[in-house]
Amino acid sequence: MHWYPSCLNSYIFSKRTHNELYSPLQAKPCWGSYILKILLAEDDKNFGIVLKNELEEERYSIDLVHNGVEAVLNFIENAYDLVLIDIKMPKLDGINTLRILKKLNPDVPAIVFSGNSRLADIEDAFEAGVIRYFSKPFVMADLKECIKRNCNQ
């Protein structure tokens, strides 16, 4: 059993990395002039809208998707500077989505959040390579601060 849908096999097992495929578009994030592109995967309708709205206020470009499969497909088609993922999502949950994204591009910074913070989920998230785990509800300023810190380097 795989932890991702079989339709993604050809992408995941191709020898080429995400960067090789999309290197011309992969610009180095540069605070001030460059607009950071963020992939937001969140199935809760209202929270997705508010979060997107709030981050756009900070002059980020946000692509909002509602499940793991959409997230993976978007990630394949576009270059992102950061991914924000909700752990509990339909079709493909956040942890498995994250594993696929990290396989496509191991360097992409990832932040996850979840409504029921089970220890096992948190451990899985860090194992999959997240830089920060937020437990819902959380302070928006903390998230913005975290994004700023990780994308300025």
Next chain:
Amino acid sequence: MTEKASKKARDELEMRVLERTAALEAEHAFRQSIENSILSGIVVIDLEGRQTYVNPAFCKMVGWTAEELMGAKPPFVYWAPEHIDKTSEILQTAMKSEIPPEGVEIRLMRKSGERFDALLLVSPLKDGNDNVTGWVGSVGDITARKKAEEALRRSEARLAEAQRIAHLGNWDWNIETNELQWSDEIYRIFGLTPQEFGATYEAFLLSVHPDDRESVNRAVNEALYGMPYSIDHRIVFPDGTIRFVHEQGEVTFGESGEPIRMLGTVQDITEEKENEARLIMSERLSALGQMASGIAHEINNPLATISACAEGLLNRLKKGRPDPVVLENYLNIIHEEVARCKNITTGMLSFVREKTYEKKHVHINNILDKALELISFQGRLKKVEVIRNYKGSPVVHGSEGALKQVFLSIIMNALDAMEDKGRIILETGTENREAFIKISDNGPGISPEDAGKIFDPFFTTKSEKGGIGLGLSIANKIINDNDGKILFVTEREKGTTFTITLPSV
């Protein structure tokens, strides 16, 4: 003597010889037929132990011919070599006419080498002057009897072993004499020794837990009037330990219908009782755990949204550029999310309040709706069409919590089977003073090999997803406890329908 006279005398003599010969032949034939019809082997030995006669039955028994055996001196060929000393001793005893009248058992050997057990009876052979001239031995093959005895001994041992393993004992009560016979295992089950037990019905009642004595006595009395006897009760050991037993019995009646005898079994079900209680508890805890996790998620999501809205609005205020459009949007969202939280807490409270599981008159439709609500909080009905087909409002006497658990188990199973996509039809109504609840899905159905096992405890097709196989078995128990029935029909690729019937109020 004239020639005529001498001819007459000769004829007479000839006639006598002929008659005597015929008589001798008849006697010989008689003896022969008796010899042939005797099933025991007969052996005659003289004073020196030499065999002077063997009958056909003996020859057949040992496999040697009369010619081979006649005239032989001990040790005889049919003595098993490994028992030669013992057999020799028996012969000495026989030749002293000291074999007991009931005979002795000896081990002999057939010509084929096969050993067999025989019973030997010996009597002295005497002549006209009462002098002993030898001995007659009668040899009976008792192999079959020995085998039967051994088989009986083994089956008794196996029965005792089976009783020990199953913690099951059997008893036999002679009602007329009030004698009670217990198998060994019952003594173990009751923590008694045969010496401590009076072996009467009253002595048995003394071992029964005081609180259960009346109901046990009532059940036994009812059995004496022909009612089936099958009860669970507690017993108390001499040291005060309390155990659970299951009893089952049957009464035999005499010609005029009077009870004569009662046969029954006792089984120690203490472990089963304890496990049952533990399992119900763990099932409830695990259901509660799953629900808590689902509820946390369902509440934390709206809280996160509300918090983000409030923070966003505060930020805009601080920066001195409040946006009326954003303000209105966010306040609407906050309103929506608060309503969502309220629904969840309402549903949760109705579940928690039910913890005593007390029985009262309950409305089936309400309970079904509450069960559905709980499931929808877990986000499992987003792609499921739920059709409520309530005909009337059946009322039953039962516990809301327990019935909700039943409906939850069946609906969750349906959702698992449909992978949360499809259609669920809920039908309720009253028919012939029975309330019925039908829950149908359009999932893949239950395979014929699984269909017979779905109510078995621990049977699950979802072990890798953490299923422990108790949902339906507990549901079945709850419905049975409420004097109801739970049945299902299933068709591959078409779906499954569960029908529950309960006595209507």
